[in-house]
Amino acid sequence: MRIAQITDAHIFDDPDASFEGCDTRASFEAVLAEIQSLGNIDLIVATGDMSMDGGFISYRFLNSLFSVCDIPILAVPGNHDVPSVASQSSNFYFLTSTANRDFGSWRFHFLNTKKVGHELGEIDPKDLADLSQNIFSAGRKPQIIFMHHPPLDIGCAWLDDMKLENSGDFWHIVSQSSNIKAVFCGHVHQDNELSQNSVPVITTPSTCVQFKRHSRVYQIERLQPGFRIIETQDDGTFSHHLVRLKPSDDFSIPIL
Numbered sequence: 001m002r003i004a005q006i007t008d009a010h011i012f013d014d015p016d017a018s019f020e021g022c023d024t025r026a027s028f029e030a031v032l033a034e035i036q037s038l039g040n041i042d043l044i045v046a047t048g049d050m051s052m053d054g055g056f057i058s059y060r061f062l063n064s065l066f067s068v069c070d071i072p073i074l075a076v077p078g079n080h081d082v083p084s085v086a087s088q089s090s091n092f093y094f095l096t097s098t099a100n101r102d103f104g105s106w107r108f109h110f111l112n113t114k115k116v117g118h119e120l121g122e123i124d125p126k127d128l129a130d131l132s133q134n135i136f137s138a139g140r141k142p143q144i145i146f147m148h149h150p151p152l153d154i155g156c157a158w159l160d161d162m163k164l165e166n167s168g169d170f171w172h173i174v175s176q177s178s179n180i181k182a183v184f185c186g187h188v189h190q191d192n193e194l195s196q197n198s199v200p201v202i203t204t205p206s207t208c209v210q211f212k213r214h215s216r217v218y219q220i221e222r223l224q225p226g227f228r229i230i231e232t233q234d235d236g237t238f239s240h241h242l243v244r245l246k247p248s249d250d251f252s253i254p255i256l
Contacts, residue, residue: 001103004035004071005146005228007047007186008206010080011062013055020220024052024208025061027225030245031207032065035227043103044071047186047204048078048114048148051086059089066092074101077114078148078187079121079162098123098130100138106232107138111147113164121149121164121187128166132173135180142236145174145183150203152196157216159188171197181238184230191226191242202240204228 009028010019018024035041051058066073067090075094077083083094095110102108109131113121123131135143151167153160164170174180175197182200189211192203205226212219226244 001042001106001232002040003043003045003230003232004038004041005045005047005184005186005204005230006031006035006207007148007204007227008049008078008189008208009046009062010049010052010206010208011058012052013057015057015061017052019052020209022208027208027245028062029065031225031227032069034243034245036069036071038229041071041229044069044073045108045110045146045184046073046075047146047184048076049080049186050075050078051081054080054082054085056085056088059086059092062086063089063092074110074146076110076112076146076148079114079119081114083114098127098134100134102138102141103232105141105234105236107134107141107143109134109143109145111145113147113149115165120162121147122166123147123164123170125169128169128173132176135173135177138179140179142181142232142238143177143179144181144230144232144238147183147185149187150185150192150201151183152194152201154188154190154192154194154203155214156188156190156211158218159211162187174199181236182240184228184240202228205242205244 077094115122189206212221
């Protein structure tokens with residue numbers, strides 16, 4: 001199975017607004033077009049902050065693109081998202097409770113880490129309990145978790161203040177199973193591959209603006225938008241690789 005992970009689109013309600021000089025609508029359209037051009041993508045997973053301001057028009061824009069996309073899409077919210085508003089935009093909505101989907105020999109878990117009114121993340125105790133049950137009920141199936149906030153420090157001080165707040169509770173559950181093969185996150189607008197308790201934690205760049213790695217304060221890095229391709233095999237192994245857009249006449253990150 002081939003999955004495209006997209007994250008942190010930061011679409012504004014105002015179509016003329018930009019993020020650090022980046023037209024987030026244009027960058028997202030370019031990313032989605034690139035994913036569709038690859039072929040053989042079975043699922044798109046959006047890991048949050050699809051809107052910058054949680055406005056209805058931003059989600060209507062996303063819905064207009066997803067409604068003509070021939071690839072199934074599953075999404076979890078980020079701290080900027082407002083799921084109740086997104087659900088008004090027809091067939092684009094967020095999974096706001098712990099959910100799982102089985103695809104062949106694999107089970108994928110989708111977690112809501114949005115803590116209302118905060119930039120850091122939190123998983124509701126009920127959702128943690130459901131995750132524990134969903135992991136247990138999968139038996140020996142290999143499993144992947146998708147969520148917005150990373151459940152560990154990434155070595156970037158200002159972003160580490162906004163990680164998953166109750167990460168200890170999360171890891172207490174995850175460490176009880178040897179079948180969790182990876183955790184894929186967004187939020188940090190960076191490509192990182194870390195691990196905890198021998199479980200890979202992989203963060204994926206934004207479809208718009210990138211944040212500089214290993215910085216103590218907010219800094220932008222002039223890298224092209226990206227997304228991640230994840231391939232799972234029936235034998236329980238998986239691979240992944242990052243794809244960045246190539247600068248073109250259609251879209252490139254401005255150098256300010």
